[in-house]
Amino acid sequence: MAFEQPLDRIAPSVSESVSLERERQESTLGMIASENHVSKAVLEAQGSVLTNKYAEGYPGSRYYGGCQHVDTVEELAIEHAKALFEMDHANVQPHSGTQANMGVYFAVLEPGDTILSLSLSHGGHLSHGHNVNFSGQLYDVEQYEVDPETGYIDYDDVAEQAREIEPDMIVSGSSAYPREFEYDRIGEIADEVDAYHLADIAHVTGLIAAGVHSSPAEHADFVTGSTHKTIRAGRGGLIMCDEEHADDVDSAVFPGAQGGPLMHNVAGKAVGFAEARTDEFEAYAERIVADAKRLGEVFDERGLSLVSGGTDKHLLLVDLRDSHPDLTGKEAEEALSDVGIIVNKNTVPGETRSPMVTSGIRVGTPALATRGLEEAEMETVADLIVDVLDAPDDDAVVDRVSSRVDDLCEEFPIYE
Template sequence: MAFEQSLSQIAPSVSEAVTRERDRQESTLGMIASENHVSKAVLEAQGSVLTNKYAEGYPGNRYYGGCQHVDTVEQLAIDRATELFDAEHVNVQPHSGTQANMGVYFAALEPGDTILSLALSHGGHLSHGHTVNFSGQLYDVEQYEVDPETGYIDYDELAAQALDVDPDIIVSGSSAYPREFDFERIGEIAHEVDAYHLADIAHVTGLIAAGIHASPVEHAEFVTGSTHKTIRAGRGGLIICDEKFADDVDSAIFPGAQGGPLMHNIAGKAAGFAEAQTAEFEAYAEQVVSNAKRLASRFEAGGLSLVSGGTDKHLMLVDLRDSHPELTGKAAESALNDVGIIVNKNTVPGETRSPMVTSGIRVGTPALTTRGFGGTEMETVADLIVDVLDSPDDDRVRDRVTSTVDELCEEFPIYE
């Protein structure tokens, strides 16, 4: 019977693609800031029989029978997240960080209300109001930018802009801003203009859980995040909010924006949140930031320009226009990919090229830190990247870098 056959038997092409992807991850250096490698425990949870269970509703209040065990799993995820973030209310059902943002918008805004958020080319995110995203199509969006000279957000300028725009919600958070947000100051600005504050911590969820990055929970009515980046849990999102918004948020997610929750992913979240409560995870998060600072310093020593001159967290944005004006982000990404170093092209403040070409690359340390890389290895990787960017068409450089990447991957396997 097909039901009893393995993946390789029933769908060999899918099985082969999965195997090749595992081999790709093992044999390359993953430096995309929004990616990580989960533990075997999280993989086990996400590949479990919970994928079979429909569980529309919430623990203790489902639309289907037979939910007693998935209720346990979801409540564990909720309780652990509540403890990790010192939260009043947590919803763990969003399928992604974008779905989490959607839930907040649906709970707090009406179509046509005004969002004030960081511009995409300055480090923001599609779901903060870009015109190609639902958020930019349903709401009126105004955007703030980083100071072109410093690469930092000018909070006095943001306060003045908020007074002028009179937004209904101010969004803090980003996909490519390398500095910590001043959540307290943004909360004050939002209060002054009678707006909500939504802090999107998608990239730094794990760093905040570990206590090494400032938390916005006491300074924002709503906090959203991804659960598969620096926190290394099941793929998806979560919403943290003040208790008075709990019913509105829960209703906005189900039945407002989603149907049945992905219970196998919620199990992965529960497992990852348990790992995040350990001293081992705190040490990991500290190493992520230490590695990023070491990498950034080495980049600058190698002649690369970094937006804002460095990083406070797990990622940095390399602006190629000063050091390599003819090299696009797309070309840099491709050249590095060819030698087994995986980064992504990224727009930079004042970008003149298209988002599909760009003038920069975004580089992150979470995945390599998970593999066990320390400061010495990060300096080696930085030198490899600089060498490739300096000579992207030199076969001797490419061969040497590829050989070193192979050695590093063998020394630091993901899944032994």
């Protein structure tokens, strides 16, 4: 019977693709800032029989029977999240960070309300109000930018802009801003103009959980995030808030924005959150930041231009226009991919090229820190990256860097 056949028998092409993807991850240095490698325990939870269970509703109040065990799993994920981020209420059902933001918008905003958020080309995220996303189509969106000279957000400018437009919500959070947000300052601005403050911590959930990054918990009405980036849990989203907004948020997620939760995925979140409460995870988060800072220092020494001059967290945004004016972000991404270093092209402040070409690259350290690479290895990686950017068509450089990448991957395997 097909039901009893293993993957390689029933779907050999899928099985081969899974094997090839594992081989690709093991044999390359993943430096996309939003990616990571989960533990074997998270993989086990995600591949469990929980994938079979429908559980519309919330623990203790489901629309289906037989939910006693998935209730336990979801309750564990909730309790871990509340403890990690010191917030009153957590909803662990959103399928992604974008759907987490959707849940908050639906909970307290009406179509046509005004959102003030960081511009996408200055490091923001699609779900903060870009016109190709539902957020930009349903709401009136105004955006703040980083200072063109410093690469930092000027909070006095944000305050002035907020006073002028009187937004209903101010969003702090980004996908490519290398500095910590001043959550307290955004909270003060939001209070002054009587706006909600949504802190989207998608990229820094793990860093905040470990205490190596400032927390918005005391300064935001809502905190959303992804659960698979720096926190290495099951892939998806998370919403946290005070009890005052708990019912509205829960109703906005289900039945407002999605149906049955992915219970195997919720289990992956519960496992990853449990791992994040260990001393080992704190040391890991410290390594992420130390690795990124050292990477940036070597980039600077080698002549690369970094937006804001460096980083406070897990990522660096490299503006190629000064050091490599003829090299696009797309070309840099492809050249590095050819030697086994995986980054992504990224727009930079003042961008003149299209988002599919760009003038920059975003480089992150979470996945390399998971593999165990520390500052000494990051010096090597930084040099390898700049060597390729300096001579992307030099076969000797490509061969030498590829060989060194192979050595590092063999020395620091993901799944032994």
